[in-house]
Amino acid sequence: MSQVLDLHTVATFARKHPGWMLDGHALKKVFSFKGFPDAVRFIEAMVSPAEDANHHPDINVVYRTVTIRLWTHDQGGITQKDLDLAQVIDRLT
Numbered sequence: 676m677s678q679v680l681d682l683h684t685v686a687t688f689a690r691k692h693p694g695w696m697l698d699g700h701a702l703k704k705v706f707s708f709k710g711f712p713d714a715v716r717f718i719e720a721m722v723s724p725a726e727d728a729n730h731h732p733d734i735n736v737v738y739r740t741v742t743i744r745l746w747t748h749d750q751g752g753i754t755q756k757d758l759d760l761a762q763v764i765d766r767l768t
């Protein structure tokens with residue numbers, strides 16, 4: 676079972692992965708696209724990896740902007756699963 680990571684580990688990850696930031700008990704990144712269709716296609720692309728990992732992002736879509744928040748609900752904080760999924764999501768852009 677993944678344990679909640681310490682702040683230093685999360686901050687180090689955020690420094691090495693542009694756009695990701697600590698947001699309360701979650702890791703957050705805002706993605707912008709040309710328009711709404713591309714934003715939705717981006718979300719569709721993360722369905723399979725999220726299902727494969729059984730680990731799902733919090734997603735908020737406002738027109739062509741998609742805000743992703745990652746945290747492990749079962750642990751109440753950020754675990755390695757969130758860092759792993761963040762890297763997968765970055766590769767979908």
Ligand SMILES: C[C@H](O)[C@H](O)[C@H]1CNC2=NC(N)=NC(=O)C2=N1
Pocket residue numbers: 729730731732745746747748749750
């Ligand atoms: C029952 C199911 O396996 C669990 O609820 C999974 C589903 N997806 C999940 N996603 C995230 N982000 N955190 C979880 O703890 C989690 N748990």
